[in-house]
Amino acid sequence: MTDDRRSSIESTVNTAGGQLYSREMRCPECGFDSSRVIDSRPSEEGVAIRRRRECESCSVRFTTYERIEISRRVRKRNGVIEPFDASKLTAGLRAALAERPVPDTAIDEIVRAIEARLFSGSVPVESSAIGAVVLEQLKEIDTVAYLRFASVYEDFEGAEDFEHALAELGEAIEVTD
Ligand SMILES: [Zn+2]
Numbered sequence: 001m002t003d004d005r006r007s008s009i010e011s012t013v014n015t016a017g018g019q020l021y022s023r024e025m026r027c028p029e030c031g032f033d034s035s036r037v038i039d040s041r042p043s044e045e046g047v048a049i050r051r052r053r054e055c056e057s058c059s060v061r062f063t064t065y066e067r068i069e070i071s072r073r074v075r076k077r078n079g080v081i082e083p084f085d086a087s088k089l090t091a092g093l094r095a096a097l098a099e100r101p102v103p104d105t106a107i108d109e110i111v112r113a114i115e116a117r118l119f120s121g122s123v124p125v126e127s128s129a130i131g132a133v134v135l136e137q138l139k140e141i142d143t144v145a146y147l148r149f150a151s152v153y154e155d156f157e158g159a160e161d162f163e164h165a166l167a168e169l170g171e172a173i174e175v176t177d
Helices: 086-096 104-118 127-141 143-156 162-176
Strands: 011-014 020-023 034-043 048-055 061-067 073-075 081-083
Touching: 034 061, 073 127, 086 104, 086 127, 086 143, 104 127, 127 143
Parallel strands: none
Antiparallel strands: 011 020, 020 034, 034 048, 048 061, 073 081
């Protein structure tokens, strides 16, 4: 190991033994910054690589994903093109699923499904296409969340977009809490 540990967020080096080590991907359990890659395979229809890692300090196993950074853009109903903001989508989904018996990991899965299905190229994605996938995914995992989102989304359709619908939903739920 060299002293340039701080120089990169995730640098993978080949040691003499041929094993892959990655520095700076901190162990979620003990915070140690070196882990051994025990398995590496394509994921999300080939746009990501999933790595199983083992902490070199406490031996806990965890998973990381490596993805190609592509420009993810959304075309709004009014024609304006904006960068896709996964955190807004996550916050909205969290609001739709508030107090529902659905684990947080389900939200991450929806966001990943949207990214994998819609943002595989560099063409801007229609806002309505994202809204449609959100509806489809929610319908599968939780009827109440689906109805919450659908009722707000329908009101906005034509004029606004799913982001406004999700934001509105977040506010509505905060008020009733
Ligand atoms: Zn550890």
